[in-house]
Amino acid sequence: MAKKENKFSDYGIGTQAIHTGTGYDEGTGAVRRPLHMANSFKLPDDLSKVNYSSTDLLMYSRNGNPNQHWLEEKTAALYGADDAIVLASGVGALHALFWTLLKSGDRVVYPRVSYMAVYRMFHELFNRKFGVDTVMTDMTDLEAVKAAITPGTRLVHIETPDNPTVGVADIAEIAKIAHENGAILSVDNTFASPLNQKPLDLGADFVVDSLTKFINGHGDAQGGAILSNDLETMDRIRYEAQVNVGAVISPFNAWQIMRGSVTFPLRMRRINESTQKIAEWLETRKNVTFVSYPGLRSHPGYELARRQMKNGCGGVIAFGLNADDKAVERFCAALKVVAFAVSLGHDESLIFPQPSYDERISLYPEKFRKGFIRFSVGLEEPEDIIRDLDQALQATGL
Ligand SMILES: *Cc1c(COP(=O)(O)O)cnc(C)c1O
Numbered sequence: 001m002a003k004k005e006n007k008f009s010d011y012g013i014g015t016q017a018i019h020t021g022t023g024y025d026e027g028t029g030a031v032r033r034p035l036h037m038a039n040s041f042k043l044p045d046d047l048s049k050v051n052y053s054s055t056d057l058l059m060y061s062r063n064g065n066p067n068q069h070w071l072e073e074k075t076a077a078l079y080g081a082d083d084a085i086v087l088a089s090g091v092g093a094l095h096a097l098f099w100t101l102l103k104s105g106d107r108v109v110y111p112r113v114s115y116m117a118v119y120r121m122f123h124e125l126f127n128r129k130f131g132v133d134t135v136m137t138d139m140t141d142l143e144a145v146k147a148a149i150t151p152g153t154r155l156v157h158i159e160t161p162d163n164p165t166v167g168v169a170d171i172a173e174i175a176k177i178a179h180e181n182g183a184i185l186s187v188d189n190t191f192a193s194p195l196n197q198k199p200l201d202l203g204a205d206f207v208v209d210s211l212t213k214f215i216n217g218h219g220d221a222q223g224g225a226i227l228s229n230d231l232e233t234m235d236r237i238r239y240e241a242q243v244n245v246g247a248v249i250s251p252f253n254a255w256q257i258m259r260g261s262v263t264f265p266l267r268m269r270r271i272n273e274s275t276q277k278i279a280e281w282l283e284t285r286k287n288v289t290f291v292s293y294p295g296l297r298s299h300p301g302y303e304l305a306r307r308q309m310k311n312g313c314g315g316v317i318a319f320g321l322n323a324d325d326k327a328v329e330r331f332c333a334a335l336k337v338v339a340f341a342v343s344l345g346h347d348e349s350l351i352f353p354q355p356s357y358d359e360r361i362s363l364y365p366e367k368f369r370k371g372f373i374r375f376s377v378g379l380e381e382p383e384d385i386i387r388d389l390d391q392a393l394q395a396t397g398l
Contacts, residue, residue, distance in 0.1 A: 001056060001235060004076040004083055007394060011193060014265040015079060021074035021258065035255040036066045036289050054236040063243050067254035071223070074261055078194040078215070079207060081227040083234045085140035085242065086254060090190060090210025091117040092247030093224030096235075097206055098155070099245065100237045106132040106154035111139040111169070112163045112363050115188065119360065122157075136363075139169035140301065142177075142353045159188035160308075161301075164354055164374040165364055166191070166292045166318045168301025171308060175203030190214070190345075191316050195268040196309045200229060213345030214315065217267050221253040267347075267379060272312025274382035278375075281386050287398035288319035290367045315378075316344055322373035325355045327396055328371055334392040337384055344376030350387055351375050 008016045025033050043050065050057060068086050076084035087093045098121060102108060111120045122134040138147035139158045147365035149156055156178040160169040165243040166236040171187055178185040184207040188201035193214040199207045209215065211223035228234050243250055279293035291298070295313040305313055321328055332340045338349040354361070356371040361369050377385065 001083065001231070001238070003231065004081075006077045007034075007078065008041050008075070016077045017074070017265050018262050020077035021070040021072075029384075029389055033066070033070060033293065036251050038065075038251075051079065053239055055235075055243060058317070062246055062248045065251045066252065067251040067258065068249050071249075071254045071261075072225075074258060074380075075209070075211070075215070075225045076227065078198065078261070078264070079209075079227045080198055081200055081207070082229040083227070083231055085226045085234060086211070086249050087224050087226070087242065088214055088247045088249050088253075089222045090188075090224035091113075093119060093208050093210075093226050094188070095121065096237050096241030096245065096247060097208060097226050098126065098157075099186060100233070100240045101155050102126060102130070102132050105133070107133040107150070107152060108155045108157065109135045109137055109145075109148045109153055109183075110157045111159055111162060112136050113165050113167055114157075114159045115163045115190075116360075118157065118159070118188070123268050123285065134286055137348075139174065140167045142170060142173055143321040145174055146177055149177050149181050149183060151182040153178070153181050155186065156183050157186045157188070159191070159196075161294055161305075161314060161316065162190040163191060163316075164318055164352075164372075165368055166294065166299075166316055167365075168294050168299070168305050170304055171197075171199050171202040171204055175205075179203070191314050193264070193268055193314060193345075195265050196272065196311050196314055199218050200227065202308065203312060205227035205230060205281075206233075210282070211257050211261075212343070214271070215264050215345075216257040216269055216346060217264060217347060218256075218260045219343065219348065221254055221256040221260070223249050223257045268315075270309065270379060271315040274379075274385065275315050275317060275377040277382045278377055278385055278389070281317050282317065282389070285327060285393065287322040287393065289322050289371060291320075292368075315376055317375045317377065318368065319373055319375060320367060321373065321398060323371045323396065323398060325353070325357070327398075328355070328373060329351045331392050331396040331398065334395040335388050336391070337380055337388040338375075338378075338392075344374070346376070347379045349376060349378035349380060
């Protein structure tokens, strides 16, 4: 496919979030484009030119759908990328990228701390099923990264800030090391979001963003995007993973995320501000054992985040309570404003404990191994969130 059109590339991200991927509806003049819940589209009279594994022609929804294409225009604009592919989920997008880039015998370097499905894919699946050589390393430590990325490495995948410890990796430096060794760099940018961080501008080759989180922002639709300026590889991903493996997004979800994304810059600015405030407040509490947020001077990635992240450090805080697993659960259950549920980047704040019996706990830095909680700050009044955390701490005797 060609580079995505963006007539608004000279405008700010808040304007682009409103005006890209949309326009007057051709049939009716409506100021919103419609939802096309159709599996198939009229074929051309001459079928001899039709490639049934291509995404260029609107023919069957798995090959592409107007609502998917419009959301791709918008996502590409938010990232300042030449191209975007929108699939059914963030994990669908990660898998599509890895599946297309890797083959048996290739070496991939992946993070010690990452989204669970990335750990599963590289710790168990790609290595055991397909003979991919998968090497785990600490991406927050450049010496460890240099040692792990050997010549002939095919792919380096990082996540920054990472899920769930909110550690920060140096995109520009890791891109340099990867490229010197002939490797491709992909960055999961979900925690940062495109308002705060644009990895392609820092040297990354591919970006993945779980649209389920901040870009949709309303906790009611799943989707994932791959962004890149490498049009040729993006078309391979469409062919190999979208059409022939099939993690295509439903038109309804694409339409829903399109709507959520309009207010993304506005929401994200508010979330950046609230999260900074709440992280600072948590640091003053005596039974809070640590607070991991890159906007705090106490964070090892503070200086790096100041260089690498613009506007703010995102909406997720990792923190610890001086409490055992049961007391952490009591604390979470005592919250009245904050929802006790997985996921992040919704309108409501969300809290999710990381218990000491978690299979991966030993991979996290020492202080994360007791009373560890992941907290996603929502759009409520920050003072109300603080009040809620405060009463739940008191109710738990902390
Ligand atoms: C949620 C998340 C994903 C997966 O996205 P889904 O849309 O849930 O599949 C990937 N990476 C990170 C960092 C995430 O937080």
